[in-house]
Amino acid sequence: MKKLSLWLTLFFTGCAGMPEQVKPIDNFKVQNYLGKWYEIARLDHSFERGLTRVTAEYGLREDGGLRVTNRGYLAKENRWKEAIGKAYFVTEMDKGYLKVSFFGPFYGSYVIFDLDQENYQYSLVCGPDTTYLWILSRTPRIEAAVKNRLVAKAASLGFDTSKLIYVAHD
Numbered sequence: 001m002k003k004l005s006l007w008l009t010l011f012f013t014g015c016a017g018m019p020e021q022v023k024p025i026d027n028f029k030v031q032n033y034l035g036k037w038y039e040i041a042r043l044d045h046s047f048e049r050g051l052t053r054v055t056a057e058y059g060l061r062e063d064g065g066l067r068v069t070n071r072g073y074l075a076k077e078n079r080w081k082e083a084i085g086k087a088y089f090v091t092e093m094d095k096g097y098l099k100v101s102f103f104g105p106f107y108g109s110y111v112i113f114d115l116d117q118e119n120y121q122y123s124l125v126c127g128p129d130t131t132y133l134w135i136l137s138r139t140p141r142i143e144a145a146v147k148n149r150l151v152a153k154a155a156s157l158g159f160d161t162s163k164l165i166y167v168a169h170d
Contacts, residue, residue: 017128018111021157024097025115030066032120033112034058037136039072040122040147041164045132050074051081052168056136061086068100114153124150130158140169 039054051072085102096112114124
């Protein structure tokens with residue numbers, strides 16, 4: 001757990017921007033985003049390397065922010081890894097642009113740039129640059145057409161989608 005926190009800290013130090021071509025969604029409703037999300041795909045980073053069955057759960061904090069609990073299974077060590085953090089809106093609460101921290105005062109970007117705004121069933125999220133990308137879903141599997149559209153959108157914005165890791169949830 002300490003190693004995961006260290007990597008998350010290094011990742012999030014001073015990284016509250018976003019890729020130039022990415023625009024956070026408008027009309028974001030935080031209440032609809034709360035709860036559990038399954039990681040469908042991601043670009044590789046050391047803090048998630050080797051993890052399967054990855055989920056993120058969002059809840060409200062008393063200070064107006066969000067509680068973030070990321071969890072994944074590390075099969076080679078036969079154990080679960082978990083990181084608990086906090087997130088706050090960078091601008092208005094109706095924009096999908098947050099900053100998240102898993103350690104101390106260091107924050108990194110959490111930019112929601114595509115979202116099923118009717119039912120909040122899928123989300124496309126990036127970090128401060130095009131090396132950080134996640135496809136999230138409310139279920140462990142996502143419809144192929146939706147996944148393909150999200151991947152195509154990310155690719156059109158400069159993300160190297162050929163390097164996506166598709167996460168197993170079995």
